[in-house]
Amino acid sequence: MDVLERQVGTELGALREGVQPLLDEVRQGLVALDPPGDGMLPSPQEQEKLRAKLSATLEEAEDVLEALQLAARTSGQGSG
Numbered sequence: 607m608d609v610l611e612r613q614v615g616t617e618l619g620a621l622r623e624g625v626q627p628l629l630d631e632v633r634q635g636l637v638a639l640d641p642p643g644d645g646m647l648p649s650p651q652e653q654e655k656l657r658a659k660l661s662a663t664l665e666e667a668e669d670v671l672e673a674l675q676l677a678a679r680t681s682g683q684g685s686g
Contacts, residue, residue, distance in 0.1 A: 610629070611629055614629065614671065617675055617678065618671075618674050618675065618678045619678060621674045621677055621678050622674075624670060624674050625667060625670050625671055625674060628663060628666060628667040628670060629667065631663050632660065632663055632664060632667060635656055635659060635660035635663060636660070638656050639653060639656050639657065639660070
């Protein structure tokens with residue numbers, strides 16, 4: 607996830623703040639599905655709910671990233 611955040615920062619510059627809440631939500635979803643250490647996995651039903659929410663968040667993040675990339679290119683921010 608850190609690699610993704612670095613890439614987003616490189617692409618978007620200061621505009622990355624627009625997608626940061628979604629990236630945080632994705633990180634939380636991944637941790638919930640695969641708890642660190644000896645953390646207990648959610649029940650299969652809860653895993654299904656978490657996966658559905660994570661999928662929706664990823665789709666939203668994709669849309670926001672595309673819009674921000676366009677804005678960054680248009681305004682000359684970022685490196686892309």
